[in-house]
Amino acid sequence: MPGLPPHIGIDRPGSFSRSVFHERHPVLIANLLGDHPYPPHIAEALEALLAESLAGTVPPRTPGGPEIHTWHLETEAHAGLPWDSLPFLWAESYFYRRILRAVEYHHYDSPWCGVDPFAPQKRAQLDGPELRADLDAYAALEGAHPDDRRRALLLAALWGNQADLGFRTDNPDASTSAGEIVADDSDALWALADGPGDAPVIVVADNAGREITADLALVDHLLETGTGPVELHLKPHPYFVSDATGRDVLDTLDVLDRDPHEPVRGLAGRLRDAIRLGWLRLRAHGAYVHPTDYRTIPSDLADDFATAKLVILKGDLNYRRLVGDRQWDPTTPFSEAAGYFPGPVAALRTAKSDLAVGVDPARLAKLDADAPDWRLTGTRAFIQVKA
Numbered sequence: 001m002p003g004l005p006p007h008i009g010i011d012r013p014g015s016f017s018r019s020v021f022h023e024r025h026p027v028l029i030a031n032l033l034g035d036h037p038y039p040p041h042i043a044e045a046l047e048a049l050l051a052e053s054l055a056g057t058v059p060p061r062t063p064g065g066p067e068i069h070t071w072h073l074e075t076e077a078h079a080g081l082p083w084d085s086l087p088f089l090w091a092e093s094y095f096y097r098r099i100l101r102a103v104e105y106h107h108y109d110s111p112w113c114g115v116d117p118f119a120p121q122k123r124a125q126l127d128g129p130e131l132r133a134d135l136d137a138y139a140a141l142e143g144a145h146p147d148d149r150r151r152a153l154l155l156a157a158l159w160g161n162q163a164d165l166g167f168r169t170d171n172p173d174a175s176t177s178a179g180e181i182v183a184d185d186s187d188a189l190w191a192l193a194d195g196p197g198d199a200p201v202i203v204v205a206d207n208a209g210r211e212i213t214a215d216l217a218l219v220d221h222l223l224e225t226g227t228g229p230v231e232l233h234l235k236p237h238p239y240f241v242s243d244a245t246g247r248d249v250l251d252t253l254d255v256l257d258r259d260p261h262e263p264v265r266g267l268a269g270r271l272r273d274a275i276r277l278g279w280l281r282l283r284a285h286g287a288y289v290h291p292t293d294y295r296t297i298p299s300d301l302a303d304d305f306a307t308a309k310l311v312i313l314k315g316d317l318n319y320r321r322l323v324g325d326r327q328w329d330p331t332t333p334f335s336e337a338a339g340y341f342p343g344p345v346a347a348l349r350t351a352k353s354d355l356a357v358g359v360d361p362a363r364l365a366k367l368d369a370d371a372p373d374w375r376l377t378g379t380r381a382f383i384q385v386k387a
């Protein structure tokens, strides 16, 4: 779009975005082949997709699945281009769409129809010791001062974004503890969430497992302290390894139900009641798996965003789609980069890609000097608000 910085691409040797394709994706495909007894034709399709994405061009064929018209137009606009020349955001999104095609996720007459290729990885995190520790910490908040509890729930949802399994594909030992918050507009976030009226607060979820668990605890708090309903927006199908779908929310509630801590079981019970009563609305929308940024969201979703009390966008990919996955000067004010968004918006994100906006210039200089890879390690976080 005119007036915006150029897209982040995947062509520059040594860049993070290129490493996602050349280092992360080979591991990702190997994980899928190890996790499932795929028959030869599916294994070959996955290997062919990997080879094509490393050295080939975009074929003219529209990848199957829902919203075929959108994907037809997107494919038409990019067919014949070398993968190397594609914008990072578009290329990644298309890559995951093609994975679903390769594993026949949307093929009604395939036994693999509806089998989430990433389910084994998601299940492992739901059963893992890190989630156990998170739930212990949640239970320990019982009786905490309301301000401390509120802060703890917000920070758990923020740092929960470190647990994204796409990032962990080639960073298995990445830190899982809280790091530095580069921008903290949390007062503005609460001022909006606590505002009067019965318009919903919308939480646009990111990852399943530890992150959605923390998000659900935050949603419960928003329901308890707010004056309107909460909408939790989910992906309509698997995407970017650990992105949360409706199925993942139900699996998470089952895990919470079985927890030894009463406060955790109580959380699950309140959330189930809220869903039944319509206070918590689970929603999915095709726009969340489009290969484009939120400047081009469909009008029905834009209208929902415009009338919400606040939209909380979780995670790095939502951040990339909000401000645009572009070569922004990191000191560009957040309110400028996200100024077009149709309503009040808050981004909660740990930095796991090159993109950053709204960084104070003195802080930027220090971050760049102290830890040149600070944008990529998930150890720096952002809470940014555009009212």
Ligand SMILES: O=P(O)(O)OC[C@@]1(O)O[C@H](CO)[C@@H](O)[C@@H]1O
Residues within 6 Å of the ligand: 020, 092, 161, 164, 166, 167, 206, 207, 240, 314, 315, 316, 317, 318, 320, 352, 353
């Ligand atoms: O949205 P999330 O889960 O926070 O992060 C998505 C992510 O894993 O995908 C991209 C690279 O594959 C990066 O933006 C980031 O590391």
